[in-house]
Amino acid sequence: QQQVRQSPQSLTVWEGETAILNCSYEDSTFNYFPWYQQFPGEGPALLISISSVSDKKEDGRFTIFFNKREKKLSLHITDSQPGDSATYFCAASTGYQNFYFGKGTSLTVIP
Amino acid sequence: GPKVLQIPSHQIIDMGQMVTLNCDPVSNHLYFYWYKQILGQQMEFLVNFYNGKVMEKSKLFKDQFSVERPDGSYFTLKIQPTALEDSAVYFCASSLGTDTEVFFGKGTRLTVV
Numbered sequence: 001q002q003q004v005r006q007s008p009q010s011l012t013v014w015e016g017e018t019a020i021l022n023c024s025y026e027d028s029t030f031n032y033f034p035w036y037q038q039f040p041g042e043g044p045a046l047l048i049s050i051s052s053v054s055d056k057k058e059d060g061r062f063t064i065f066f067n068k069r070e071k072k073l074s075l076h077i078t079d080s081q082p083g084d085s086a087t088y089f090c091a092a093s094t095g096y097q098n099f100y101f102g103k104g105t106s107l108t109v110i111p
Numbered sequence: 112g113p114k115v116l117q118i119p120s121h122q123i124i125d126m127g128q129m130v131t132l133n134c135d136p137v138s139n140h141l142y143f144y145w146y147k148q149i150l151g152q153q154m155e156f157l158v159n160f161y162n163g164k165v166m167e168k169s170k171l172f173k174d175q176f177s178v179e180r181p182d183g184s185y186f187t188l189k190i191q192p193t194a195l196e197d198s199a200v201y202f203c204a205s206s207l208g209t210d211t212e213v214f215f216g217k218g219t220r221l222t223v224v
Binding site: 002004041042043044089095097098099100101102104 | 117144159167169213
């Protein structure tokens with residue numbers, strides 16, 4: 001059973017638009033949710049994270065919205081830039097280690 | 112930023128042979144991890160390692176797998192013998208503590224033929 005699911009699998013937006021990436025999870029004991037950004041040929045890099053005690057986390061153009069009751073979260077990228085084109089992984093864990101990853105959303109931002 | 116280096120980036124090996132994947136974690140980090148990603152699938156946790164010991168492992172961490180970090184050198188994942196289903200990208204990661212950022216390497220693509 002897949003613990004973390006992401007949608008859509010791929011997403012294309014125009015430069016300046018807001019990209020919305022979705023994530024849901026199964027295990028209600030998960031309490032830490034990092035989002036990783038991965039460029040081709042690189043390893044995943046932590047972009048932003050949220051713990052289950054918060055419902056929103058903002059860092060510049062990146063915002064996580066978290067709904068604990070529905071076990072869903074989303075990553076909003078406002079004013080999308082071509083440099084944001086990458087694959088984004090949602091992950092979940094109890095504590096801060098041993099992550100369960102989703103399959104990723106491939107984002108393309110068209111200039 | 113801090114870098115986790117993985118060597119080699121790609122390895123092809125005959126089924127049944129032994130393979131060692133090498134990871135050079137961030138220099139002051141104490142916790143080390145391996146993840147496995149089969150093509151088209153999500154990354155899955157294999158094992159974490161601290162103070163010379165395996166702390167936790169998943170069901171994917173078969174008896175043929177072993178990890179070690181002798182004398183603070185490379186953190187290694189050894190598979191002996193390899194099987195076709197071991198073909199995947201293996202990501203090494205490290206962190207300073209249990210509640211700090213986890214840094215990932217670029218991965219080693221292992222192809223078992």
